[in-house]
Amino acid sequence: MKNDHIRDIVILGGGTAGWMTAAALARVFASTQADAPRVRLIESEEIGTVGVGESTIPTLRNFNLLLGADEAEFMRRTHATFKLGIEFRDWGRIGDSYIHSFGTYGRPLGGVPFHHHWLRLQALGEENPIDAYSLPITAAHLGRFGRPPEAASVSFPYAFQFDAALYATYLRSYAEARGVIRTEGKVVDVGLRSADGFIESLTLADGARIEGDLFIDCSGFRGVLIQQALKTGYEDWTQWLPCDRSVVATCESAGAAEPFTRATASEAGWRWRIPLQHRVGNGYVYCSEYLGDAEAADAFLSRLEGKPLAEPRILRFVTGRRKKQWHKNCVAIGLSAGFLEPLESTSIGLIILAIFNLIQLFPDRGFDPAEAEEFNRLMDMEFERVRDFLILHYFLTSRDDTPFWNRCRTMSIPDSLRHKMELFGERGLIIANADAFFGEPSWLSVCIGQNLVPRRYDPLGDTVDADEVRRRLGALRQTIRRTAQAMPPHDVFLAGYCAAGEPVAAHTGRR
Ligand SMILES: Cc1cc2nc3c(=O)[nH]c(=O)nc-3n(C[C@H](O)[C@H](O)[C@H](O)COP(=O)(O)OP(=O)(O)OC[C@H]3O[C@@H](n4cnc5c(N)ncnc54)[C@H](O)[C@@H]3O)c2cc1C
Structure with a gap:
């Protein structure tokens, strides 16, 4: 059988996306292949990085697992803190506040999702807020953090908040130690193969020419390869997410x-x-x-x-996504692939998703179009799911204090989102995909937090005796409260686990 392996991977860009991709590929190929491809990364100090992107979602823990990174060491080197969720203030109405955590609320009772029981007790006049059934939210309100053992009856996912510049430095040393070759320089020309328009080479300002089989565009908003060279096109979503x-x-x-x-x-x-x-x-x-x-x-x-x-x-920025994130022999990862504003801290999560999908669908030099199609399908799907979830935050408001909020409150929304909101608004049904970034608890959190209360509770809520539900929910509230109160204050936990050394000088990314 002909060996048609990719031999040279060229990554353009040394921001978070570029170094995450380089680190992951170095790790995967070093551990799986004797004739591993060469990974080269080109970046330009003159252009710099976007220099933001510091709040994450729990998939970063999976990425750390892939790298085999020690969590405490990673946190110490990036001056990181733990993140249990996001506190949203003044969204539904001025004065409102709620926390969207990464965890679940309560537990199913009698096979019926927890929130149907909670909605039923609300209808019966009980007032405990849904937050009282979430350990991470209770801990967040108390400013506490601790990691319950995996086997504990109440557990939760968490993420990190870190310094973006230090994260790139951390990944760079990881990747270079595993053979990634870094080239400083500005790409001024992209050579395309005349036969099929695939990228053949990149030319730097000093005249150096770098050839490759697979090119990964991590050049940020510029999209030097995917857009400037391959003219792939961009789908603009500012009609729904107008912040720019x-x-x-x-x-x-x-x-x-x-x-x-x-x-x-x-x-x-x-x-x-x-x-x-x-x-x-x-x-x-x-x-x-x-x-x-x-x-x-x-x-x-x-x-x-x-x-x-x-x-x-x-x-x-312009909110939207590239029409094809993988086109010919070029895969766009990071800001070059599209941009969804950081309201739910999803960009780094989307970078991780792209890296995992690329590894899964890794091509050979034949570049089977089916692999690119599948990659694009998976990325498009998650971009759209995140888009709808973000729009929900803007649309679900009764604010009328400024023209901006009047526009958001009255805009027309995608049918996919309207359908979800109608089902929830009627009797609390939640349509969410288990493999999506934002599952059932997330939709519940934002809908309840921004005052979309179902007109009636689902009859499934009646399948368990009301006193039994009260007793079980009361016990759960107490367990959650006790567990959160037993956790150390967040800063005390950090000091013992991953205290960073001296403060570093503030980073100012250049553009
Ligand atoms: C306002 C804002 C807030 C954000 N907040 C969050 C957040 O909280 N959480 C989150 O997950 N994400 C957030 N993001 C997104 C996050 O910042 C990015 O996803 C992440 O930093 C990755 O950026 P990047 O590596 O794609 O691009 P960049 O950081 O822009 O890096 C681009 C790289 O390409 C290089 N380059 C470009 N052109 C050339 C050329 N011609 N030759 C050589 N090199 C070149 C540059 O030098 C640089 O190294 C935010 C983004 C914005 C705009």
């Missing part, structure tokens, strides 16, 4: 780091706050149609909790 800018800056911490990210709805968008061990990352995502850059920067700076550690920077 962000002003960002880090600041000093004003207190102990909370084990959650905060997203506060504002005049023309929302502000994030990501607490790390030594500083806080902040940004204001806004819609330029309703707010000018100078006004946004003023509003943003006036609300920073601590002294800024860097000048604020404005980033521009």
Whole structure:
């Protein structure tokens, strides 16, 4: 049989996407193949990286497992904190607040999902909020963190908040130690094969020419290979997610780091706050149609909790996705593949999904179109699921205090989302895919947190005696409360587990 293995992989870009891809490929090929392909990464210090992207979802733990990374070491080197979820403030109405965690609520009773029982007790006049049935939310409210043993009766997934620049440095040393070759330089020309338009080579500003079999475009918003060279096209989703800018800056911490990210709805968008061990990352995502850059920067700076550690920077983006994320012999990963605003911290999760899918569907030099088609199908599906989930946050509001919120509240939404909202709004039915980033508990959390209360509870809720439900739910609340109270404060846990050394200088990515 002919050996048609990929021999040369060229990754363009050394941001989070590029170094994550390089690290994963180095790990996978080093451990599975004697004639492993050569992995080369090209990046340009002159261009720099986007320099944000610090809040994650639990799939990062799977990525760490793939790398064989030691969690405490990874956290120490990236000045990371634990993340139990996101606190949403002022979304449904000004003054509202809820936490969307990564965990579940309660447990099924008599084979019936927990929330049907909870909705029934609400209908009977009981007032315990759904948060009281979530261990991570209870721990987050108390500022506590601990990892229950896997076998414990109440367990939960968690993620991390880390310094993006330190993460790239961490991955770079991991990848270079496993043979990835880094080339400093700016790509100024992309050579295409005349026969089929596949990428053949990249030319750097100093004239060097780099050839490859498979090219991975991690060049950020520019999409140097997938768009500038291959003209793959972009699907624009700003009609539903109109925010197109962000002003960002880090600041000093004003207190102990909370084990959650905060997203506060504002005049023309929302502000994030990501607490790390030594500083806080902040940004204001806004819609330029309703707010000018100078006004946004003023509003943003006036609300920073601590002294800024860097000048604020404005980033521009267009929400949407590449029409094909894998086209010919080029796979786009990271911002080059598309952008969904960081409201649910999904971009790094989408990078991980792309890396896992690429490894699963890894081509040979024949480039079977079926592999690319399947990759694109899987990525398109998750991009659309995340898109709908983000739109839910904007649409499910009764805010009418600014033109921006009036637009969000009254916009037309995708049919796929309308269908989900109607089913939930009637009797609490949740349509969610088990393999999606956001499953049943996530939809429940945002719908309840933003005041979409079902008109009636599902009759399935009547299948267990009401007193029995009260007794079981009461016991569960107590267990959760006790377990959360027994956890150490988050900063105490961090100090004992992964304390970083001296604070590092603030990173300011260049563009
Ligand atoms: C406002 C904002 C907030 C975000 N917050 C989050 C978050 O909380 N959580 C999350 O998961 N994600 C977040 N993201 C997304 C996250 O930042 C990105 O997914 C992540 O940083 C990956 O970026 P990247 O590597 O694709 O691109 P970049 O960081 O832009 O890297 C691009 C690389 O390509 C190189 N390059 C480009 N052109 C050339 C060329 N011609 N020659 C040589 N090299 C070149 C650059 O030098 C750089 O190394 C956020 C994004 C934005 C805009």
